[in-house]
Amino acid sequence: MDVSGLFSYLVSLAIMGGIYAVFALGLNVQWGYTGLFNIGIAGFFAVGAYTSALITTPMPEGVYATYVQQLVGLDLPFPLGLLGAAMVSGVLGLIIGLPTLRLREDYLAIATIGIAEAIRLIFNNEQWLANGPRGLTGLPQPWRSWVEPQHYHYLYLIIVLVAVAVVYWAIERGIRSPWGRVLRAIREDEVAAAMNGKDVFAFKLQALVLGAAIMGLGGALYAHYVRAISPDAFTPLFGTFLIWVMLMLGGSGNNKGAILGAFLVWGIWTGSTFVTDQTLPPFWAARAPYVRFLLIGLILEAIILLRPQGILGEERQVSKLLEE
Amino acid sequence: MTELMVYGVVLGSIIALGAIGLTLLYGILRFAHFAHGDLMTLGAYVVLFLNAELLPALGVPELKLGPLSFGARMLGSLVLSMGVTAVVALVIDRLLYNPLRARKSSPIILAMASLGMAFIVRSVIYLIWGPQFLFYSQELRPAWELPLEVRLRPDQVFILVFVLLLVLLLYLFLQRTKLGKAMRATADNPQLAWVCGIDTGRVTAWTWALGAGLAAAAGVLYGIDAQLRPDMGWSFLLPLFAAVILGGIGSPLGALVGGLILGVVQQVSTAFLLPTYKPAVAFLVLILLLFVRPRGLFGGT
């Protein structure tokens, strides 16, 4: 592979790493700071992607209308797509959280598996919604006209990195605020926090919704990068499990850890593709995705057993007030 | 409609087998075992290996059983597979969950570890057998005409009888044997069980053996009725958990009833919805349950 090819590869690595970093940051709000076990990230991912797609593409006309069906086509600009994605995903979080957060913590986990599966099924079977299994294609690239085609991915990289920075900054501010302190108190000792008069349910719901909105944002960023989405892109592996491994590896309860984990795991994932495609004989090369599948699973178990705090561990100092 | 309900009972009995194992693990080991569906898958594929490859290679004949689509060799494979899956579960427990329990890890961490295990088991199956659908037998056995215009394949009758048998055996084990009672005691009050001197290690091992064995059987039965695919167990996860919660976590009777109800509801739903929506129907039942009666039918906690 020549230098420009390598460079191109690295840029795409960075873009996807950044997109996944957004997901990991969202999960960090839910799990790292609040202890919520969300294993249906793929659902929020998908909803964000599809919402942005429906908002930013026009309704199909003429000959296209026979091939493509979608619920709405608002043809609005990219930032509104992002906003819509975050909002709808947040609402989904609300819907899931309301019945489950007052109950045992594993009920949320089971419910989130269900919602992710239900969403996938709906998008796959209801043609009128978003074109069923064929999905939506030709999603617009934001600010396309600003650069030449071969340099566009640099622009998109900047967009993604800005998004990561904004989300990171927003969460960091939130965590250091009084709201954030209550969240951490709840995760440490829910009973004590409740006895101190904190409405534990409300705080957990807010964390769930905020995390969900961030994930929706990530979904939108993903959609406009790959430009074509369909239900089978949002599998439990890519849409949920990978992100968990990212957060656990980087360090849950640590935003830098979330970002680190995202780039690292994505690097391992694509890097190992490289290795297996070049070195393995055809039969095994076809099975290679499952080897990587296995590897990622083993990495998670290794983390849980050997270093549950991840590489960076939890942030120790949350509030300046504690230092005094 | 009757036919849908009857088939729903068949499906429901498969779900019930899985759910009973899951609820035992929930009640005695106190965590949500997210790898349970993939143990079903493992059991099914191990039978494929035994019945279609290993045993024939060893010269064991099929020994056809009348109107069923399989023979005694398959039955033997089923039993062997239950044992193999139980051993695998025990090894996993020794390597993964036991160290976590020793560290007093929270149930959520155990659940997360089991989620990782689900993916690991599934990826191994993908690696060995590939992603395509597989079948135990290509034979088409004609359905029996039963009263009330119900048509059941002989295989399906076998499923019902087999599940009934296993449930009965389990009931006798839990109610009549010392170890079974010790398991129920541990589910009730693990610390008091320890105070009585009950060997929690043995109880844990037997819980895994039973839970995994039942899961394997459920997977095989589903494979007999439908087909094998690497994600078959994962797609059962929602109905399994819904059945467990419906019946009340920790109650094997509840899991049986819950499983049957879920099977019937899912099957009846195909009169109005596409069959692929069945997991979503299970999910709806679950959400409804969480709103209306999270404790379930026979639940305590």
Add this chain to the structure above:
Amino acid sequence: MAGLDVHHISSGYGEMSILHDVSIRVEPGEVVTLIGPNGAGKSTLLKTIFGLLTPTEGRILFEDADVTGMKPPHLVRRGMSYVPQVDNIFPSLTVQENLEMGAFVRHDGFAERLDELYTFFPTLRLKRKQRVGSLSGGERQMVAMGRALMLDPRLLLLDEPSAGLAPRLVGMVFDKMAEINRAGIALLIVEQNAREALRLSQRGYVMAGGQVRLEGESGQLLQDEEVGRLYLGGRR
């Protein structure tokens, strides 16, 4: 010596240290009571003796053997038994099954022992097939005690056996404990109902703040004004 000998035990929950340098003893066949305010560490001491907590310092001897840090499955085989204060029965099991669990580690002579126990607790014989969760508080306490007696222990540790029971049941529980002791079983009792407990026992220890503050013959403790004011709740 035979019996229980606790030497300079320090113990607690993880980082939190509760007991400091506690020493007590129980002679064979004796009844000894631990009294004192809440948080004094009385329950913690029982749990440490029975292996539910591991002491950080000190030794525990039972019938001349060092049992420091030994876990319940071993102590149960050595003739010690424990009735916790709460969660001391298996609610979804029947009365008989609860008793069966008490005899889990040694099943020989089970039928005879069961019969003896039913003679001792006649109500339980009547209700032996009932789920313990559906029994009344007093009956449950009987099951809890019966379960602990199934292996013929020589020392029985009881944590607040009369807690939460109606007054007339309290008397019944103390009568039962007296009967158990008459059969030769030593009792180490933690009780809030200090007066009744001291009347039942030969000796008592007064604990506060994780240490033994006072020890003596029960009669003396009952008459001691200070003890009476602080721990025995005034006139009775």
